[in-house]
Amino acid sequence: MNRAERPTYHHGNLRAAALERAAQLAANGGSGALSLRALARELGVSPAALYRHFAHKDALLDELAGRALAALEVALREALDREASADPAARLAALGRGYLAFARAHPDAFRIVFELRRNALADAQQAEPYTLLLRAVGALAPPGAEDARVQRAALAAWAFVHGLAALESQQAWRGAIASVADDLLRDYAIALRGSYPA
């Protein structure tokens, strides 16, 4: 009845509505459980309608992954903003805590981005999350440090925190990791700083 409550999909907002609802559906029930037909049902639209806006299911999932990656970036920036200390090691550890907190709070989004198989991170090396990490690791190095060495260290740091997040997402390891994660992140950052010759 009300124009505002019953948006006219004929005017170009089915795509946006689909993405928003898909993210919600993935949040409950897991991203694997997301079906286009169920999504269409929720939106009061025929299954075929979605194919005007997404070439196939994976195209929708890729779009979702892109948005999740952007959300991760925001979360990481906020984690840095919340860290009062200017100490580079403390800031790097804060970044790691932000990463883990995001993976805990949005396991579905985390899964969609890092699912072991899709290549959603096509240009991930230019992606903001990596840039943030690179900067944080760079701040830990002395002024003259070689770029290649800083990049290697950033890669290693990502692998470490990502591994923590991935293992924590496994039932069997959740507790064991979660209880020591903050300490491990702090130790890692301090050890990394120590690895540069004084």
Added chain:
Amino acid sequence: MNRAERPTYHHGNLRAAALERAAQLAANGGSGALSLRALARELGVSPAALYRHFAHKDALLDELAGRALAALEVALREALDREASADPAARLAALGRGYLAFARAHPDAFRIVFELRRNALADAQQAEPYTLLLRAVGALAPPGAEDARVQRAALAAWAFVHGLAALESQQAWRGAIASVADDLLRDYAIALRGSYPA
């Protein structure tokens, strides 16, 4: 015609045949593409027949995960056997290289074990791969080191190598990680040894 070529599933080997064929199907096409109906078709059996041996699809997948974990253990032991050096840091690095090599050679098996969502690793902390790692990390510590500290270090080391494997499984990162992985593993092992007070 030949009894040996046409095994009689009525005598209890459908279960074994199903697991073997399922692993092959997962190896091509990805573990996500494995369907019970396709599996039954391959085995020349009705779809319902599989339900005499597996309560549901996930039960078969769990069994597959258990076997993959056992295969990982074998691969890790072989990696240790291949490492001639007795230096604990070199042996820990060899273990890491073995982990990465397994993930590269059997991406499907790796995925089935560590898929970000299932809890296949129900008792992973007693699992052999973790025990091997714990031992390798322990060998790096001085005799009097506290157990809790060694366990934390083993957890961190697993997270690190697992993160490398997970990122490497992503198209976008494969090259960047693969080219420095061996160096990173060696540096990690050396740094870990250095982290213990002399």
Added chain:
DNA sequence: ACCTGAACACCGTTCAAGT
């Protein structure tokens, strides 16, 4: 341009019935 209806070739799972 955007959506519907109906169809195709699949799924996982259940259950009566066969041997």
Added chain:
DNA sequence: ACCTGAACACCGTTCAAGT
């Protein structure tokens, strides 16, 4: 005890047809 046949409620995707 182990398997088949047939059914149920789903999938993703395509394509003609409607507005």
